[in-house]
Amino acid sequence: MSQKDIPHILNHKNYNEHSVFLPENLLREARRQKDLGDCKVPEICVLDPDGDLATYLITKGAIRSNCWACYHSSLYTFELDGTEIGIIPFVVGAPYAVLVAEQLFVSGCGLLVSVTSAGILTRTGSNKRFALLTESIRDEGTSYHYLPKDHSSTLSQDILKVLDDASTSSAALWIHAKSWTTDAPYRETQTAISRMQEMGVLCVEMEASALYAFAKAKSKKVVCFAHLTNTMAQNEGDFEKGEHFGSIETLELIREVMKKMMPVNRQSDEHQV
Numbered sequence: 001m002s003q004k005d006i007p008h009i010l011n012h013k014n015y016n017e018h019s020v021f022l023p024e025n026l027l028r029e030a031r032r033q034k035d036l037g038d039c040k041v042p043e044i045c046v047l048d049p050d051g052d053l054a055t056y057l058i059t060k061g062a063i064r065s066n067c068w069a070c071y072h073s074s075l076y077t078f079e080l081d082g083t084e085i086g087i088i089p090f091v092v093g094a095p096y097a098v099l100v101a102e103q104l105f106v107s108g109c110g111l112l113v114s115v116t117s118a119g120i121l122t123r124t125g126s127n128k129r130f131a132l133l134t135e136s137i138r139d140e141g142t143s144y145h146y147l148p149k150d151h152s153s154t155l156s157q158d159i160l161k162v163l164d165d166a167s168t169s170s171a172a173l174w175i176h177a178k179s180w181t182t183d184a185p186y187r188e189t190q191t192a193i194s195r196m197q198e199m200g201v202l203c204v205e206m207e208a209s210a211l212y213a214f215a216k217a218k219s220k221k222v223v224c225f226a227h228l229t230n231t232m233a234q235n236e237g238d239f240e241k242g243e244h245f246g247s248i249e250t251l252e253l254i255r256e257v258m259k260k261m262m263p264v265n266r267q268s269d270e271h272q273v
Contacts, residue, residue: 009144015217023102030069039067040108042077044258045086047097047114049207052245054089062087070103072096080255083262094142094183094210101214101222111221111261114211115250118179118203118226119188121196129246130253131177131202131226134160136209140183143213153181153209156216159223162260173253177202179226181209203228223257 031038048054054062057078065086068075075086086109091097101112118131135154138144143153180196182188182204196204208224215222227246 024106027069042084042086043110045109049116051089056247094140097207117229118205130174133224135178137180138209142210146213146217153212180204
């Protein structure tokens with residue numbers, strides 16, 4: 001294949017070259033324009049694409065952060081078992097999710113958890129509502145700016161080992177799964193769905209493959225979960241998430257991840273000191 005025949009999104013990439021446009025520089029100017037102090041966001045942050053959890057937490061006293069200088073989103077903070085956590089609602093799609101993730105990690109975040117609604121492609125026989133995404137098919141554009149096309153987009157093996165204990169018991173909140181990340185939800189054709197099913201894909205969502213590519217390229221801690229809520233509106237009454245639009249269950253999920261991951265983060269920080 002000649003250079004001119006390579007799709008533009010795969011062309012002219014040097015994965016070892018630094019970007020000219022840096023998130024820390026953007027945030028520096030945003031803080032200047034908004035007259036914000038140079039403070040840090042919480043160590044654990046959550047992406048909430050549906051916005052249901054953030055909406056629920058705001059009614060329970062979550063506060064909008066003045067440490068978050070992003071032009072395009074708002075970060076709220078709340079306490080869970082004595083730990084401050086940040087949450088950003090409505091971060092839908094791969095480009096937006098990675099834009100926010102880049103800015104979070106230069107603002108003090110050490111662990112990013114994404115919990116997104118997902119369409120079920122393959123029935124598992126399990127009644128668990130959450131899937132820990134261990135791999136995501138790269139059917140979006142953002143990941144190709146972070147990893148070459150022949151690289152898979154996967155959860156860090158170190159993180160998987162830490163979380164694995166929680167997913168082996170019958171009381172676990174999640175199962176392991178492979179997802180399909182698309183940036184065109186209304187082009188989920190039967191041909192594409194059938195191909196994904198052949199590849200062992202459980203569900204379809206819009207952020208995970210790009211977030212994992214970013215995490216691998218930048219050596220950041222990112223965990224993506226799918227909240228298995230729908231069958232792409234193929235049945236009436238679809239998209240039901242549970243009490244308070246799934247917020248109670250999602251908080252339990254975050255609590256479980258926090259219990260598993262926080263000792264890892266603290267040991268890492270102590271080692272760095």
